[in-house]
Amino acid sequence: MGPDQAGALARIALGHVAQEWPQKLDHVLEGPDDLRRPSELHPMFHGSFDWHSCVHAHWMLARLLARFPDMPEAAAIAARFDSAFTPANAEAERAYLARPASRGFERPYGWAWLLKLHAALAGTRWDSVLAPLAGDFAARFQAHLPRADYPIRSGVHSNTAFALTLAADWAALHDPALLVLLRETARRWYGADRDCQAWEPSGEDFLSPALTEAVCLASLLPPADFAPWFEGFLPHLAQAAPVTLFTPARVADRSDGRIVHLDGLNLSRAWAWRRLARTLPEGDPRAVRMRMAAAAHLAASLPHLDGHYMGAHWLASFATLALEEEG
Structure with missing residues (x-):
């Protein structure tokens, strides 16, 4: 990523982080008083079509600002x-979370992105403003994970491996106890997985269930534990198998908000392949294949970040994940 590319990504996000309409709310109505406009419910994160996209658009802007001040x-x-x-906007977001009907609000995807955003603001003048809200979401992880008996292996927002990975960035900075819980949960959910068949993509995936799980374990396990797990989980990578993981998804209609998820799948696979390649010794033939796969997936979707709003309100964040992993 260079300054010109960073500027182009920033302009995409700046164009929609305050755009209130159209809006897709995750909102439970308990009575007529809850019929309020998005900017009243979420004064901090009411743009970008939905709450979580607004959060990770701000994360992207924070990363770009840090890298290219x-x-x-x-x-x-x-x-x-x-x-x-x-402070007033943060307290309004916290008050929304405190509603009994908001117990499952944005779990786990939005929870994790909010923590990742706060981690990206470390040392800035906005850090302390977001800290109480981040603490609320960390507390939700602490309360929820011990009673979550099973992982969610989907390729969309409910994917639990992606949430653990993003939350770990924040926990490493702010909450050692949460980091321990994330690590223990990853072992409990995924530690026995072997010979992944990678039956993907589904028609609406923007995450690879297989690769996202592998990144989660790479992020949370010590390298000495991760290496044998990874060998057993995807044992045929040297032969570029499973083939589906090396094949970019085709996106038939970028105006369809769910089909365009597949552009996100290409970008998140590029991120995952690059991160996983860095866990292998230099010259390992698997790493070469991974980097080639990352390049192919990026080439398939990087030119399409700012087409229809159904993709434009979120894809740049996933491109940034992949591009930051390049180094």
């Missing part, structure tokens, strides 16, 4: 953060 878009990013990340 002199980019032309830096002032606009800082101004956006100053207007959104205020």
Whole structure:
């Protein structure tokens, strides 16, 4: 990623993080008083079509600002953060979470992205504003994971491996006890998995259930434990199998909000392949194949970040995950 590419990504996000309509709410109505507009329910995160996309768009802007503080878009990013990340807005978001009907709000995807956003703001003037809200979501992970007997292996928002991976970034900075819980949960959910068949993609996936699980274990296990697990989980990588994991998905209709998920699948696979390649010794033939697969998946979807709004409101964040992993 270079400054020009970062600027292009930033302009995409700046164009929609405050765009209230159209809006897809995750909102339980307990009575007529709950019929309120998105900007009243979520004064901090009411743009980008849905709450979680608004959160990870802000994460992307925070990462781009940190990497390229002199980019032309830096002032606009800082101004956006100053207007959104205020104590009053944070308290309104916390009050929404405190509603009894909000117990399952954005679990686990939005929880994890909020923690990742706060981790990206470490050391900035916005860090302390987001800290109480991040603490609320960390507490939700602490309460939920011990009673979650089974993982969710889907390729969409409910995927639990992706949530553990993102949450681990925050826990490593702020909450050692949560990091231990995340690690124990990953072992409990996935530690016995072997010879993954990778029956994917499904028609609406934006995450690879197989590769996302592998990244989760790579993020949370010590390298000495991860290496044999990975060998047993995907034992045929040197032969570029399972073939489906090496084959970019075709996206038939980018105006369809669910079919366009497959662009996200290509981008998140590129992120996963690059991260997993870094766990292998230099020159390992599996790493070569992984990097080639990452390049093919990026080429399939990177040109399509800012087409129809159904993709434009979120794909740039996943492109940023993949591009940051390049180094």
